[in-house]
Amino acid sequence: MEWRLLVKRWKEGWGEPRYQEYVVDADPDTSVLDALEKAWLGDRSLVFEHACHHGVCGACGMVINGAERLACITRLGDVAVGRTVVVEPLRGFPVVSDLAVDKSRMFRASAEVSPATLEPAPGRGAEGIPGRAAVRPEKLLDCLECGICYSACPIARTMENYMGPGALALASKTLELTGDWGRVAPALERRGVWSCHAAFECSVRCPTGFDPGGLIMVLRGRALRRGGVG
Amino acid sequence: MYASGSLMPYPRVVVIGGGVTGAAAAYDLAQRGMRVTLLERGSIGSGTSGRTHGLLHSGCRYVGDTEVARECYLENMTLRRIAPFLVEKNGGLFVAVTEEDLGYLDEFLEGCGRAGIPVRQLDPREALRLEPELNPGLKAAVAVPDGTFDPLKVIYSFLASARRYGAEARPYSEVTGIEVRGGRAVAVEVYDKVSMRRYRLETDFVVNAAGPWAAGVAALAGVEVPVRPSPGVMVAFEGRLGNMVFNRLNPPSDGDIVIHQRGVSVAGTTSWLVDDPDGVEAPRSHVELIVRRAAEMAPRAAELPVRAVYVSSRPLLGAAGGSGRGVSRSFEVYDHEYDGVAGFATVAGGKFTTARLMAEKLGDLVSEKLGVDAASRTAEEPLTPYWLYF
Numbered sequence: 001m002e003w004r005l006l007v008k009r010w011k012e013g014w015g016e017p018r019y020q021e022y023v024v025d026a027d028p029d030t031s032v033l034d035a036l037e038k039a040w041l042g043d044r045s046l047v048f049e050h051a052c053h054h055g056v057c058g059a060c061g062m063v064i065n066g067a068e069r070l071a072c073i074t075r076l077g078d079v080a081v082g083r084t085v086v087v088e089p090l091r092g093f094p095v096v097s098d099l100a101v102d103k104s105r106m107f108r109a110s111a112e113v114s115p116a117t118l119e120p121a122p123g124r125g126a127e128g129i130p131g132r133a134a135v136r137p138e139k140l141l142d143c144l145e146c147g148i149c150y151s152a153c154p155i156a157r158t159m160e161n162y163m164g165p166g167a168l169a170l171a172s173k174t175l176e177l178t179g180d181w182g183r184v185a186p187a188l189e190r191r192g193v194w195s196c197h198a199a200f201e202c203s204v205r206c207p208t209g210f211d212p213g214g215l216i217m218v219l220r221g222r223a224l225r226r227g228g229v230g
Numbered sequence: 231m232y233a234s235g236s237l238m239p240y241p242r243v244v245v246i247g248g249g250v251t252g253a254a255a256a257y258d259l260a261q262r263g264m265r266v267t268l269l270e271r272g273s274i275g276s277g278t279s280g281r282t283h284g285l286l287h288s289g290c291r292y293v294g295d296t297e298v299a300r301e302c303y304l305e306n307m308t309l310r311r312i313a314p315f316l317v318e319k320n321g322g323l324f325v326a327v328t329e330e331d332l333g334y335l336d337e338f339l340e341g342c343g344r345a346g347i348p349v350r351q352l353d354p355r356e357a358l359r360l361e362p363e364l365n366p367g368l369k370a371a372v373a374v375p376d377g378t379f380d381p382l383k384v385i386y387s388f389l390a391s392a393r394r395y396g397a398e399a400r401p402y403s404e405v406t407g408i409e410v411r412g413g414r415a416v417a418v419e420v421y422d423k424v425s426m427r428r429y430r431l432e433t434d435f436v437v438n439a440a441g442p443w444a445a446g447v448a449a450l451a452g453v454e455v456p457v458r459p460s461p462g463v464m465v466a467f468e469g470r471l472g473n474m475v476f477n478r479l480n481p482p483s484d485g486d487i488v489i490h491q492r493g494v495s496v497a498g499t500t501s502w503l504v505d506d507p508d509g510v511e512a513p514r515s516h517v518e519l520i521v522r523r524a525a526e527m528a529p530r531a532a533e534l535p536v537r538a539v540y541v542s543s544r545p546l547l548g549a550a551g552g553s554g555r556g557v558s559r560s561f562e563v564y565d566h567e568y569d570g571v572a573g574f575a576t577v578a579g580g581k582f583t584t585a586r587l588m589a590e591k592l593g594d595l596v597s598e599k600l601g602v603d604a605a606s607r608t609a610e611e612p613l614t615p616y617w618l619y620f
Contacts (some may be wrong), residue, residue, distance in 0.1 A: 012425045021237050031538065041509050047402050047423050049273040051280025053540035054466035056492050057382040059273060059280070073538050097402060097424040100273060108620035114615070117315040121473050137320045137473035140380055140492050208493060 008088040009098045028077025048099035058144030063088040067204045068148040090151035097111035103147045109167030112186040116174040144207040149202035169212035172219035233603040241600045249279035249437035253388035254589035260395035262604035271404035275382045278441045283358045283496045286377035287583040293341025298560045300345040315615040319549045322376025322475030326369040331479045361472040363528045376475040380492045386616035402531035408451040415574040438576040442507040442543040457545040457578045459507035462499035463516040467534040471495040486521030497524035507543035547579040
């Protein structure tokens with residue numbers, strides 16, 4: 001069946017973005033990302049970011065019919081309104097081209113705290129297995145660094161130097177896992193956890209349930225109990 | 231000869247392809263001093279590499295070819311060492327669920343021994359204690375040093391490392407031509423999809439790291455390379471069925487793996503051959519087969535909601551027909567001087583796990599050709615974390 005993708009496009013030198021229509025033939029359970037790839041087969045100038053196609057890499061965060069989602073795990077049939085799907089780039093980041101945005105602000109904020117990346121996993125698996133250094137099983141943190149929380153956050157969209165929900169949530173998790181207050185010191189500055197207005201849009205939109213808003217509150221609470229609020 | 235302290239500017243190299251092979255190649259070449267520009271037609275990792283299931287191969291799947299298996303195992307250990315923060319180091323299990331599987335056990339253990347891969351046979355009850363989602367009727371289990379990595383962040387970490395040595399990556403930049411003059415590649419034509427500009431980039435060497443698209447890129451210089459795209463289907467489930475990678479104890483076949491990363495488990499894969507890796511769709515029969523086979527190892531796979539179905543095309547070497555399973559999974563570096571185009575090489579084949587080694591072998595060739603006196607150090611130096619790429 002046919003679907004109408006309305007894609008917000010912008011290229012260097014264009015004064016204003018414009019919406020371009022692509023008609024694609026697909027099943028309702030086709031992902032928005034696969035539909036975009038079908039559109040791209042006919043228009044190789046269409047730019048969008050994607051990699052894993054199963055919701056674990058965070059590359060394809062987009063605004064789909066008004067809400068931030070990962071295009072690869074969003075099905076056409078679940079979001080289309082009368083067979084139409086509007087696809088726009090994430091907010092809160094500069095647009096590079098079409099649907100691709102520059103997420104540097106998020107990664108630079110993360111870099112300030114050198115975030116932890118792994119946490120203990122539930123279960124026993126892996127005890128005493130060859131090639132395994134640690135005893136406990138581990139898993140990568142659920143935060144994909146997709147940038148969806150920055151797009152959803154009213155503060156990140158308006159306060160340029162705010163570290164943002166993703167980086168602050170990673171800082172909170174890093175403290176939980178390492179106990180290293182020095183490492184998370186930047187997150188306790190004014191442009192860190194104290195600038196959050198607790199809108200919790202980040203947690204509502206987070207595609208993996210990492211709950212950035214909740215983690216920011218945890219870090220705030222720990223900092224308050226520890227004293228020395230700066 | 232270019233060497234450390236040399237007053238001559240080091241040669242320029244263009245790397246075509248922003249997957250793991252291109253990123254690792256950019257790193258290896260830049261670390262040796264060359265001035266590298268990487269060109270990728272889409273976003274970084276948007277081709278095959280980003281779409282891998284993320285299995286850090288122990289090599290045990292390839293014990294049919296001792297060299298390939300050993301190479302895989304050694305690179306597995308290297309990646310753990312240079313990027314431990316991107317690997318779930320939980321090991322893996324090869325499990326027998328039928329009598330037929332059991333019949334492969336001795337051959338499998340011998341193969342692992344020949345390749346020097348440390349494995350340990352577990353009592354099935356112990357395997358079930360470690361991984362309770364496994365089929366309770368399992369007949370044998372062998373623990374192996376598998377792992378799971380985050381593909382895109384490994385690629386960006388290679389690029390962050392490359393950038394530390396001055397390399398530049400340009401995504402959304404499609405190479406539309408390779409200029410050959412006097413039997414030598416001297417420039418590439420680039421279509422920049424950000425500025426919508428076409429430009430010419432002069433270079434001293436061109437590296438084709440375009441994976442399953444390599445034949446098309448080589449053709450731009452009038453050269454043939456025997457790389458065939460071989461797609462495979464993968465099914466991602468909502469939910470994580472375990473920590474250790476589940477491998478079916480049998481010779482390589484369809485649907486013999488379930489891996490876990492973050493909150494999901496992914497089952498795969500199948501294998502066939504196509505001419506063009508773009509626009510390949512997952513046949514429904516493959517999805518059904520993969521779910522059924524996954525459930526033979528971990529019964530609950532049949533009950534979990536499907537999160538995504540996707541297709542990734544491997545770059546297989548050789549022009550063999552059939553399913554692609556028989557085609558070598560090792561890699562090659564092709565020096566196209568032998569094809570009449572000097573200053574041009576293709577690095578193809580291999581696995582994500584062996585990308586660093588592929589880049590090292592490529593770097594050896596390019597260094598020799600360009601007179602750069604520097605050895606690869608990518609196996610020793612830790613990777614720069616991906617967040618420093620941005």
